[in-house]
Amino acid sequence: MKNWKELYDAKKMTSDEAVQLIKSNDKVVFQHDVGEPAELVRAMVRNAKNYKNVEISHMFSLGPGEYCKEEYKENFHPNMWFISGQTRKACNDWGDYTTFFFHELPELMRQGRVVVDVVLIQVSKPDKLGYVSTGVSGDYTVQAIKSAKTVIAQVNEHVPFSYGDVVFPLMEYADAIVEYDEYLPTIPASKIGPVEEEIGKYCASLIDDGATLQLGIGSIPDAVCAQLKNKKHLGLHSEMLGDGAMQLYYEGVIDNTMKSFDKDVMVANFVMGTQELYEFCDHNHAVKIMPVDYVNDPTIIMNCSKMIAINGALGCDLYGQVASDTLGGDVQFSGVGGQVDFIRGAAMARDGLGKGIIAMPSMAVKKDGTKISKITPHLADKQVVTDSRNDTEFVVTEYGIADLWGKSNKERAKALIDIAHPDFRPELKEAMKEIFHHSYDE
Numbered sequence: 320m321k322n323w324k325e326l327y328d329a330k331k332m333t334s335d336e337a338v339q340l341i342k343s344n345d346k347v348v349f350q351h352d353v354g355e356p357a358e359l360v361r362a363m364v365r366n367a368k369n370y371k372n373v374e375i376s377h378m379f380s381l382g383p384g385e386y387c388k389e390e391y392k393e394n395f396h397p398n399m400w401f402i403s404g405q406t407r408k409a410c411n412d413w414g415d416y417t418t419f420f421f422h423e424l425p426e427l428m429r430q431g432r433v434v435v436d437v438v439l440i441q442v443s444k445p446d447k448l449g450y451v452s453t454g455v456s457g458d459y460t461v462q463a464i465k466s467a468k469t470v471i472a473q474v475n476e477h478v479p480f481s482y483g484d485v486v487f488p489l490m491e492y493a494d495a496i497v498e499y500d501e502y503l504p505t506i507p508a509s510k511i512g513p514v515e516e517e518i519g520k521y522c523a524s525l526i527d528d529g530a531t532l533q534l535g536i537g538s539i540p541d542a543v544c545a546q547l548k549n550k551k552h553l554g555l556h557s558e559m560l561g562d563g564a565m566q567l568y569y570e571g572v573i574d575n576t577m578k579s580f581d582k583d584v585m586v587a588n589f590v591m592g593t594q595e596l597y598e599f600c601d602h603n604h605a606v607k608i609m610p611v612d613y614v615n616d617p618t619i620i621m622n623c624s625k626m627i628a629i630n631g632a633l634g635c636d637l638y639g640q641v642a643s644d645t646l647g648g649d650v651q652f653s654g655v656g657g658q659v660d661f662i663r664g665a666a667m668a669r670d671g672l673g674k675g676i677i678a679m680p681s682m683a684v685k686k687d688g689t690k691i692s693k694i695t696p697h698l699a700d701k702q703v704v705t706d707s708r709n710d711t712e713f714v715v716t717e718y719g720i721a722d723l724w725g726k727s728n729k730e731r732a733k734a735l736i737d738i739a740h741p742d743f744r745p746e747l748k749e750a751m752k753e754i755f756h757h758s759y760d761e
């Protein structure tokens with residue numbers, strides 16, 4: 320655009336002015352994760368008294384989630400696509416949760432099934448032609464910009480200018496520009512204990528040289544990365560790009576040379592980690608941040624060479640049904656996110672070499688100190704299935720690998736008991752007898 324600078328200056332305003340574009344009953348979408356436009360969100364909350372029933376939707380949140388406080392119940396109605404600690408109470412009480420496979424979200428917006436009246440985004444400084452990058456998140460942001468009636472952009476010099484389909488001419492879309500520089504939230508490197516280390520070793524044993532990796536959030540993916548130092552020619556095609564993958568890139572383990580497409584580049588949907596990671600993404604041709612309907616599309620994933628998808632779970636029953644987003648009791652704990660996209664994409668791999676792995680500690684410790692097995696005879700009461708038993712191929716705990724694909728009910732139960740915590744194996748064996756009329760030792 321020729322006169323983008325003039326337009327840019329004309330649309331510049333303060334955050335408090337910009338959020339006046341939000342009206343009561345609007346459906347407001349935020350860019351998520353570390354990409355959350357924090358100053359715009361703070362301004363919206365400061366002006367809460369101006370709104371009634373503004374619906375707020377986003378995926379994972381790292382911000383304080385003030386709009387989920389009970390005092391703003393009349394002003395804001397949270398309807399989340401992924402739940403975190405700050406949004407959990409509101410969504411399970413007066414708010415709501417909308418479920419879908421993450422790769423579907425842009426299409427839901429295109430079809431108007433998910434309505435976007437206003438989108439709040441955070442972008443890099445414009446380049447000389449007025450193009451900006453959404454930097455740390457590809458996901459649904461670009462489609463939300465296209466679907467929204469109103470686009471409010473926080474321009475922040477700390478947002479990396481990442482390449483990929485996240486670069487766009489800001490003035491073609493923005494209705495309001497708020498210049499506000501602030502550091503993005505950082506996530507320190509995870510603490511890897513002996514349990515995570517063992518899980519990391521078992522997962523690494525399933526990864527061959529030349530594999531393409533998807534790594535989820537948390538200490539287990541980081542523990543897996545720590546065990547991959549001796550692998551060669553790995554590639555990344557992942558929902559998330561974290562510090563573990565960056566380190567492997569620096570060490571030459573991830574070089575993306577054996578990928579079947581997107582050769583030589585790491586492809587991710589969003590970035591989350593340390594400041595060093597965000598700086599690594601800035602103007603780096605080795606990183607491509609792409610929208611979720613590309614990265615998480617199972618038909619794209621199935622074409623990746625030797626695709627390995629590693630994701631966490633809250634629990635798994637003896638049939639191999641996996642629950643990752645609810646704990647039972649009708650409480651929505653997190654969200655489906657891209658877990659099923661990747662587990663399915665890996666299972667469908669064209670080269671027959673894909674592996675969908677659910678990796679989790681064998682045991683969880685509740686707040687009151689009670690220890691519970693994450694492998695249980697049945698899922699908990701009112702717990703929802705995330706991955707059906709047909710989706711679940713490999714389950715890994717610190718006690719080993721349960722390879723379930725093609726196995727009978729009884730074989731699955733046995734394999735899962737073998738990787739359960741030893742303290743719970745006797746009761747699981749009893750349950751196996753009751754459910755499958757078949758003793759573990761037969």
Ligand code: COA
Pocket residue numbers: 534535536537538558559630631632633634643644646653654655656657658683684685686691692693
């Ligand atoms: N019963 C009761 N409590 C349990 C439990 C169980 N079976 N399993 C875990 N918990 C508790 C833990 O003790 C922990 O409690 P705390 O917060 O008080 O410490 C909490 O639930 C979270 O467990 P943890 O194992 O630390 O979770 P995590 O941070 O590794 O996340 C998921 C695991 C499954 C919640 C997360 O991976 C998720 O939401 N996945 C779905 C989305 C996805 O995989 N997307 C693709 C990746 S980008």
